[in-house]
Amino acid sequence: MIGSIVFVTLGGLVIRHVCKKVNVPPLIGFLGIGIFLGPFTLDVLSDDLLNRSSEIRTIALIIILSKAGLAMNISDFKHVGGPAIRMCFVPAMIEIIGTMLFVPLLIGLSLLESALLGSIIAAVSPAVVVPRMVQCIEKGYGKEHSVPQIILAGASVEDVIVLVLFSSLLGLHQSADSAFLQLIDIPVSMILGTLACLVVGNLLVWLFKRYRIFDSMKVLLLLSISLLFMAVESRLAGLVAFSGMLSVLGINVIILYKNKIVAQRLAQKFNYLWNIGEIFLFVLVGASVNIDYAIAAGFMPILLILVLAAIRMSGVFLSLSKTRLTLKEKSFCMIAYLPKATVQAAVGSVPLSLGLPAGEMILTVSVLAILITAPMGAFLIDSFVRNVKI
Numbered sequence: 001m002i003g004s005i006v007f008v009t010l011g012g013l014v015i016r017h018v019c020k021k022v023n024v025p026p027l028i029g030f031l032g033i034g035i036f037l038g039p040f041t042l043d044v045l046s047d048d049l050l051n052r053s054s055e056i057r058t059i060a061l062i063i064i065l066s067k068a069g070l071a072m073n074i075s076d077f078k079h080v081g082g083p084a085i086r087m088c089f090v091p092a093m094i095e096i097i098g099t100m101l102f103v104p105l106l107i108g109l110s111l112l113e114s115a116l117l118g119s120i121i122a123a124v125s126p127a128v129v130v131p132r133m134v135q136c137i138e139k140g141y142g143k144e145h146s147v148p149q150i151i152l153a154g155a156s157v158e159d160v161i162v163l164v165l166f167s168s169l170l171g172l173h174q175s176a177d178s179a180f181l182q183l184i185d186i187p188v189s190m191i192l193g194t195l196a197c198l199v200v201g202n203l204l205v206w207l208f209k210r211y212r213i214f215d216s217m218k219v220l221l222l223l224s225i226s227l228l229f230m231a232v233e234s235r236l237a238g239l240v241a242f243s244g245m246l247s248v249l250g251i252n253v254i255i256l257y258k259n260k261i262v263a264q265r266l267a268q269k270f271n272y273l274w275n276i277g278e279i280f281l282f283v284l285v286g287a288s289v290n291i292d293y294a295i296a297a298g299f300m301p302i303l304l305i306l307v308l309a310a311i312r313m314s315g316v317f318l319s320l321s322k323t324r325l326t327l328k329e330k331s332f333c334m335i336a337y338l339p340k341a342t343v344q345a346a347v348g349s350v351p352l353s354l355g356l357p358a359g360e361m362i363l364t365v366s367v368l369a370i371l372i373t374a375p376m377g378a379f380l381i382d383s384f385v386r387n388v389k390i
Contacts (some may be wrong), residue, residue: 001048007037008045012279023382025128025374027282027341031367034286045287053284054353060281061346062226062248063274065163068126068156069252070267080150086319087154091337092122092162094315098308106300106307107365112173113358119166120348120362121308121369123159125341127278128374130155132381133336142390147329151336154319159343160249164190166347167245171237173356185241193243197250200225204251205258218262219269225251278342285345285367288352294364301365305372309338328390335384339377340369 015029037044099118103109109117133148135141142148168186204225208218226248233244256263294301313334320330348366352359 001046004044004046004049008033008049008280008283009276011037012283016279023378025339025341025378027127027278027345028371028375030279030282031286031345031370034283035289035291036286037283038287038289040289040291050284050287053288053349056280056284057346057349058227058230059223060277061163061245062223062230063270063277064126064342064346065160065245065248066222066226066252067267067270067274068159069249070256070263070270071130071152072156072249072253072256073153074253074257080146080153083320083323083325084150084153087150087316087333087337088157089161090319091124091312091315092158094318095122095308095312096165098311102304102307106304107297107361109358109361112169113356113362116166116169116173116351117358117362117365119162119169120366121305121340121344122312123162123340123343124155124337125339125343125370125374125377126155126159127342128339128378129336129381132378132385136385139385141385142329142332144390145323145325145329147325147332147390151333155337160246163245163343163347164243167233167243170350170354171241173351189241189243190246192241193246194250196229196242197247197254200247201251201254202258205255208255208259208262215262215265215269218266219273222251222266281345282341285349285363288349288363289367290360290364293360294368297361297364301361301368302372304365305369309373312337326390328388332381332384332388332390335377335380338380339374341374344370 011033012030015033016026019026019029036042039045039050096115096118099121100111100114103114103117104111129151133152136148164186168189171185204221207213213221226244229244229247231244233242236242252263252266255266316334316337317330320333325333344366349359349363351362356362
């Protein structure tokens, strides 16, 4: 296992350097390493590491949610208003509906399996979008109508909405209870998750203010509490609906709202954690991909991804239809909402690990969505910024 960790770490660092030189998202290289070293090709990675991919995926998901929460400034929504709020859910919901319409036709999954797949691939990638929007803000690009801020605010919340929906649909797929009871569980889980984050988040704010605690210890405390939330969700499954992911996000939002200086320092620490976390997340996802199965699936999954990309862009356009944004600004938002990567890597292999019949196909489509939309979206965003003034 130690040898595998060395392979993954060193390979990831080298690939990150190479990808940045050629202006390709490093996560594409990480996926390539995983596919190359995984059990379906060279079979270099140890079974011990592969068997722990679920735990590693959970930790990576916590880091993603923590980063999102510490960046989710409520004042941004007050500033950019309705467009950002619509961007939080309209594109994702339209894409999920599109998935439910086209997946049964193109790749033959059931309606519920299609909805589950839609909840995985409907989220935009913060790993690709966030750094580019930050650069746009620093350069004053799209300043007149706060275009980068609209994208950042909408994307951060969209990921969480999609993840909570994924968790609910996964429970619906696994449970023997009626669909009606499962649907009732969705608002219950969100209410309980919100209550938990309000209590714990405010307690942490008081603790950080009352006692002198090093930032590294604060991060460890946040990670421990977040893991506890996820464990509680798992332990209460079938008894009481509880959203651990919403709780993880919420405590970080509260910290940002109550103490911006501490939140900024914590966000920097989580960025450091993500530098190594994203390597293992994407490598292990790549290692889960069965190349023979992906080839046998043919062109239909690729066609599906392209169709859904067009549907998603129409959802973005609809969200911005009654705003002051120009056509160029709307086009930029449509392009910026294309890349997929982080959420798909975090949960794309979950159905397969749980033994769902459609798990292999869901993972294949998730990885193809990353491989197609992440570099395409990154290239289009960079090209738009260079060549079009807004």
